[in-house]
Amino acid sequence: QKEVEQNSGPLSVPEGAIASLNCTYSDRGSQSFFWYRQYSGKSPELIMFIYSNGDKEDGRFTAQLNKASQYVSLLIRDSQPSDSATYLCAVMVSGTYKYIFGTGTRLKVLA
Amino acid sequence: DGGITQSPKYLFRKEGQNVTLSCEQNLNHDAMYWYRQDPGQGLRLIYYSQIVNDFQKGDIAEGYSVSREKKESFPLTVTSAQKNPTAFYLCASSTRSSSGANVLTFGAGSRLTVL
Numbered sequence: 001q002k003e004v005e006q007n008s009g010p011l012s013v014p015e016g017a018i019a020s021l022n023c024t025y026s027d028r029g030s031q032s033f034f035w036y037r038q039y040s041g042k043s044p045e046l047i048m049f050i051y052s053n054g055d056k057e058d059g060r061f062t063a064q065l066n067k068a069s070q071y072v073s074l075l076i077r078d079s080q081p082s083d084s085a086t087y088l089c090a091v092m093v094s095g096t097y098k099y100i101f102g103t104g105t106r107l108k109v110l111a
Numbered sequence: 112d113g114g115i116t117q118s119p120k121y122l123f124r125k126e127g128q129n130v131t132l133s134c135e136q137n138l139n140h141d142a143m144y145w146y147r148q149d150p151g152q153g154l155r156l157i158y159y160s161q162i163v164n165d166f167q168k169g170d171i172a173e174g175y176s177v178s179r180e181k182k183e184s185f186p187l188t189v190t191s192a193q194k195n196p197t198a199f200y201l202c203a204s205s206t207r208s209s210s211g212a213n214v215l216t217f218g219a220g221s222r223l224t225v226l
Contacts, residue, residue, distance in 0.1 A: 001170075008151075032212045043201055043217040044154070051212050088153060092213060097142050097161050097205070098169070099215055103153035 002027045004091050006102035014110050019076040021087050021105050026070070029094030033065060033072045036088040038104065044088055047074070079109045113138045115218035117202050122223045124189075124196070132187045132221045134202035143185035144203040144215070147171060154201060160185055189223065197225045 003026040013019045025033075032051045036044035050056045050063040050072065062075040072091075076083055086104040093100055115136045124130045136143065142161045146154040146169075156169030160179040174193025179185055185204075189196045202218040 004153075006153075034212075034215065043220045046214060046216070049208075049212045049214060090154075090215070097159060097213065098156060099144070099205075100156070101146075101154040103151075 002030075002091070002093050002100050004089055004100050004102040006087075006089050006105050008103055009106040010108050011105055012108045012110060013079050015079060015081060017079050019079045019083065019107055019109070021074040021076075021089075021107065023072045023074075023089030023102055024070055025072070025089075025091045025100075027091060027093055027100075028067075028070060030091045031094060032092040033063070034090040034092075034099070035061075035063060035072075035074045036090060036101075037083075038086045038088055040086075047087075076107075079107075081109045081111045083107060084109045115202055115204055115216060117200075117218035117221050119221060120219065122221060124223060124225050126225055127191045129188055129190050130223065132189070132200055132202075132223070134185045134187065134218060135183055136185075136202075136204045136218075137183060138204055138206065138216065139182070140204035140206045140216070141182070142205045142213070143179065144205070145169075145175070145177065145185070145187045146201045146203065148199040148201060157187065157200075196223055198223060 034049045035047045038044040064073045088104045089102040118133045144159040145157040158177045160166035
């Protein structure tokens with residue numbers, strides 16, 4: 001059974017700080033990795049995807065991938081109260097069109 | 112506007128009844144998916160379909176059925192065999208992005224409550 005692990009949190013950070021969210025996965029052959037944000041009662045929305053080792057930046061968000069360690073992270077710079085949500089890590093299982101999700105990390109940005 | 116439309120948004124069902132959740136997309140995506148989300152939990156895959164007239168079971172397919180007669184539509188039936196159907200149901204579709212990754216896009220969800 002392929003797995004994606006996340007710390008459920010809550011992770012509390014002050015406004016303006018950097019929030020660091022982490023995810024590990026078991027499928028060594030996985031090539032595509034995704035971060036989604038989900039507000040309470042709403043559906044997930046894509047923040048970023050990454051499929052190459054290293055960093056990918058988009059505005060205040062940076063995704064980091066380390067395939068050797070099977071680890072992907074999301075950094076949110078200058079965190080805002082509006083960033084308070086659950087962040088879901090997803091992995092596309094190698095050789096399939098299946099996406100496996102972690103249970104999510106709840107982020108609280110304190111004003 | 113292109114997107115994924117799920118209906119109904121809220122649905123109440125009596126025990127022993129089958130219900131069908133609708134999912135329609137106008138994004139011209141080939142692959143479509145159904146996920147279930149329980150409070151405080153991640154998304155669990157029920158069924159997915161890569162092409163018309165073909166679909167595969169996900170991790171929790173028991174008690175559910177689907178069809179894919181048209182590219183745009185992927186309805187999910189929650190049968191009376193599903194022991195604990197109260198949940199938030201999410202339909203999604205995917206396509207390959209310009210950068211090569213298959214990006215998953217979600218509908219707004221359907222919340223099913225069994226009375």
